[in-house]
Amino acid sequence: MGTDHTQQQRAGGLAKVTAVQLQKHSQHLVIMMKGLVTSAAAALLLAAGKLAEPAWGNYAAEQRLVDTTVQKVEPLFQLQQAINEKELGPEHPITATSLNNLAELYRLQGLYAKAEPLYQRALAISEKVLGPEHPSTAASLNNLALLYRDQGLYAMAVPLSKRVLAINEKALGQEHPTTATSLRNLAGLYHKQGLYAKVEPLYQRALAIDEKVLGPKHPSTATSLNGLAELYRFQGLYAKAEPLYQRALDIYEKELGPKHPNTSTIFNNLAELYRLQGLYAKAEPLYQRALAIHEKVLGPEHPSTAASLNYLAEFYDDQGIYSKAEPLYLRALLINEKALGLEHSTTANSLNNLALLYNKQGLYAKAEPLYLRALLINEKVLGSEHSTIANSLSNLALLYANQGLYVKAEPLLRRGLAMQVILIQREAPYLPISERLSFLQTFSNTYIAAFSYAQRGNSGANLALFSRLNRQGLLQEIEQRQAQIDSLPGPQQAFAGELRTVSQQVASMAHSPEQRQQLESRQEELEKQLYRLLPQLQPRVVEVQQVAAALPAGSALIEFQRYELFDGTKARGQNWGEDCYLALVLKPDGTITPIDLGLAKPIDDLIQSALDASEQKQADALELWAQVGRSVLDPLSAATHGVDTLFISPDGELNRVPFAALPAPGSSQLLSEELQLRLLTTGRELLDLQNTSSVKTSPALVVANPAFDRKPITVQSPRLAISSQQRSGDLGSRRWAPLPGTATEGATIAQLTGGRLLAGEQASAASIQQQQQAPRLLHLATHAYFQPDLPAAERMEDQPLRSNVQEPTALGGENPLLRSGIVLAGANQPDADPADDGYLTALEVARLNWKGTELVVVSACESGKGDIQAGEGVYGLKRAIAVAGARSSLLSLWKVDDRATAAFMESFYSKLKAGVGRADALAATQQEFRQSNNATWRHPYVWAAFQLSGDWGAVRW
Known part of the structure; x- marks a missing residue:
């Protein structure tokens, strides 16, 4: 018995030493999920007394020791935990530390079910004994948040990370490196959730702390730079992302070495940036270097290796080199399923990519179950509104559409499109106006593909119009809504006033391009500050029936759409065809008639010829406009028969057409003579103009x-x-x-x-x-x-x-x-x-x-x-x-x-003052000039030049 007791004392002493040393080097454990599994192994060896202070970074040697180290250290940690509970009690802070240590060991092995209850116990002890705002409590919260993050349970991790940040800010200060780490962790979680508006200020704060406290060349600074660059890449702001990636890469290469896993991560990220811009020659060598480093240093079955494989596969996939892409996708999927689990969001990404590859090759039977698995995982892990889910829905829908299964495709496409519209309205308002178009381009072009299915029955026409009504002019609407809010009393007034001043300076003709660039940077920063003060806009999705109900009796809405023809049955690179024009005619009873107007170029050329003739006062100007009318309005004759009012929402070069100068559909009379003409940016305006x-x-x-x-x-x-x-x-x-x-x-x-x-x-x-x-x-x-x-x-x-x-x-x-x-x-x-x-x-x-x-x-x-x-x-x-x-x-x-x-x-104005509506006053004035005794005034150059857009009713004097 005495011998056993002595052994326990020695083990207990060793366990306490282990706890102290493991606490000292815990940062090497925390970074495991960034790919540094071997540094964590070195920390474990140190804690177990197997290594002296290591020169961190001997990854290849450390990797070979991982398996045997875990086997040796796990019993030690378990013994340490048992001794602490017996000698110090189940609620002692050191007991909590040993619980955290053991849980961390399990987390590093991916044994999440064993780790969670230990983390939960450690947290409960810290909160009870040390208090809810103690740094040790923050450490326990952080560990639990990391556990949830590793499993892709971002919604569970976020509230814990927010508490960690609040504690560290209060206990350690606003400019402590640990506070910066907390900011980065929370930013990373928001990024995974697609909440981009919340990400940037956190990364910017972390970067400012790192640069001030640790220096501009510190690896933590590089980590913040990389996080910020990743955000910009996902927002489509490639010009802002690249210099940040380059700075991070320079730091990592110098401070950690060219073969460090952090360095190879930047290789991948920078290569992705180039791939998205079609710069394949710059991307490929970076992908290859990253993969070689990850395979050698972290091993062939590490999640970071899977990420490299996936990136390289996408590179080949983009170029249609499917034979090279498929085996890489398959390897990445197997690694992720084994290392991260069958229901991880990264696994879902691998499934989706492989399914896309099969879909492009027409292997629909192989693609469908992969798409379905990916969608189920993403809906479970990412919630109800995420761009990844929108893409999953769209991918699956296009798979069905390519097979002619439109009944199955339509509801999925509609859900995906509606989700995109909501996400754009949620995220775009927080971006500077100059960056919003780039952000829009990061979303899949499914809404354009929907127009190619407009002729596929009632559901296809409805989907096409749904797409048009919700996406056309969406950024303009966001600006309008924000402009109305920032003019209201409140703290935003100061920023709004300064923004107006800076905008005037930006617009000044007296400034050089260099001065204007500086002012534009200030303008963008003020916009971001202002938009963060404004209340969040309530997203809306407009249904076709709502717009139909807003149409007066005897009217019709024509939504013109210029779109690129899509054929999903063809291989990537060949599935997008020439630009065409489509007209979607909506009646008050909800009836939709889609009319294919054919290729866009001949119509655009006709419009340009008519514009030139009008401006140069040529005699054939009206005849040229008649040709335009025969191309874009005559095909609508049957769909608009019996209509006395036309609401027109143009697109493409049709925005330059004086519709009053075109003949009415199937008639020799001008449109403005036979019908009441109303021009709108989008039919969605009918809902707002009612107010x-x-x-x-x-x-x-x-x-x-x-x-x-x-x-x-x-x-x-x-x-x-x-x-x-x-x-x-x-x-x-x-x-x-x-x-x-x-x-x-x-x-x-x-x-x-x-x-x-x-x-x-x-x-x-x-x-x-x-x-x-x-x-x-x-x-x-x-x-x-x-x-x-x-x-x-x-x-x-x-x-x-x-x-x-x-x-x-x-x-x-x-x-x-x-x-x-x-x-x-x-x-x-x-x-x-x-x-x-x-x-x-x-x-x-x-x-x-x-x-x-x-x-x-x-x-x-x-x-x-x-x-x-x-x-x-x-x-x-x-x-x-x-x-x-x-x-x-x-x-x-x-x-x-x-x-x-x-x-x-x-x-x-004489007609306006007499109470005539704006559109009718314009039509009457145009007719008056067409019938003028002055021959010059009868030319469309004079009477057709002005076009009314928006509210057509009488002015309220």
Whole structure:
């Protein structure tokens, strides 16, 4: 008995030493899930007294000792635990430590069921004996969170990680390295859940702590850099991700060595970034290096090795080299099933990738069970709303659609599309506006594929329209909703005000490209800070029947869609065909008629020819528009028969079409003569336009005849000048010429509307921006401009010439809202007033509060032009005016004549004042000009230039 007792004392002493040493080197255990299994083994050996202080990083040697070490250390830890419970009691802190140690050993072996109750006991002891806010309690919470993370149980891990962070911030301080680790852990969990808006501030805080406390070259700094880069890669922000990856790689290579598992992880991440951009030559050697390191250092059956195999397989898969991809996918799947379990999200990813490979090859019977398994796992692990689940649903749906099983495909596609719409509305609002399109592109293009199935019966047509109604103009709607919130009282007001100031500085013509780049960075940071203060937008998914119910009797909605033809039965790289146009006609009773309009290019070419003829006042302009009508409206004749009102939501180049100049479907009469015409960005607007605004507004504001030279303009022969003057958006002229016709127009419109007139030097951008209340109606009669983007090489060639021109310079490659705007007082001397350069860009317009404004009219050349973005419409003044909150806008599609436009506007406003609705007033004015005694005014160049979008009803005076 005595001998046994002595042995127990010695074992107990060794166990206590083991606990102290294991606690000291616990960081080497924690990082096991990042691939450093062998460092954990070294820590165990040290704790067991088998090694002196090791030179951490001899991975290959340590790996060979793992199996035997675990066998030797596990009984020691179990003995330690038994002794502590007996001698110190079941609720002693040292007992809790030994429980944690034993649980950690089980976690490292993947024995999660054995580890969890031990972690739970250790946590309960710490909370009871040391208190809920003690660092040891935080350590127990962290261990349990890591256990759940390892199993993919992110929803269970997050609340624990949040508690850990709160404790460490309070006990250790806001700038402690352990606090930084807690921030990274929580950020990683949010990333796994797809909650990207919560990730960035956590990684940024961790990075700031690491750089300040540990230094810019510390491995922990590299870890934070990698986490932040991963976030940006998943958001599609590749240009922001790459330099962070490169910094992290440089640190790891220097501090840990080129063959360290952390280094190889960066190889994989950077290679993925290149693959997603199609830079295969840069990606492949990085994939190969990462795989070689993981196989040698961590072993052929490690999860990190599986990750490398999967990445390399995707690389071959992308290029259609299926024979190389399949065995790699299969190896990765087997490793993940064995190492992580059958229900881990990483296992689901392997299943999904392998299924995709089979689907592309038409091996549907092999793909389906893999897709189904992946979907079940993801729904269980990731919850109800995650981009991975949306992709799983879409993949499975396309599998069925490729086999003609549309009844099975349609509900899955609908669920996937609805989930995407919700996720976009959840995450995009927290991104700077300039990054939102890139984020949209990270989602699968299933919503485009849905249009290829529009002819597959009622369900196919319904799905296509569901896709269009929910995705078209979604980012514009998000901006509109946020703009309405940030104008309300609250802490966001300070950020919103500073953001408006910075946006004005960004738009200033006086700044160099370098200065503008710095200001844009500040603008993006302010946007992120502002959007984090705003309440979360409530996502909405619009059903087709809701829009149908909003249609008046006797009307129809036409949703045009430009889309890339999809054929899922063909191999990757061959399954996307040429661009086509589709028309989806919706009636109030919910009936949907899909009409295939054929290839997009011939239609686009016709539109361009008609635009050129209209702007150049050619005699055949109306006939060319008739040809456009025969291509896009005549096929709709049967579907629109008996309709007296058409709501049209255009897409692609159809955004440039003056629909009033097209003949009605199957008729020789013009559309605006036979039917009531209403233009919308999306049919979804019908739901919002039903709500009237209760916002208090000021009287109408009329801005006309700006003094471009900041001095009164004297015109000796107004009649002669007016007849030849265009309200030109031509940015090739060195100076903006005066527009005498706008003086008469402004005075007339101000009198008709009872509005305030700003003319001459008062007709400035600053005057518009400083309005305290939104005007009930805003009329701007001046020059406008839109500068198309140019390839980088052409921008460089043009720059010397452009630097001498008083115009928006160096805007190639810029935000299209910076390349579009209104020319106002002082524009010919933009440097004269630092606070007002004479331009009101679309970007500045989007920052204004015009909520409650009934109508904005920009009586100028090309005010309706802009960049056309798939799914988002026209990026220019039209979008900016809508974002600012105005219910409707009247803008021009091409250059317009000064005198004719003044007469046109006088007639239009006379009808508005008489109570005629906006759309009907426009149609009547257009008909009046078509029948004019003035032959010039009868040309579509004059009467078809202006197009109304948005609310078509009467102005509430």
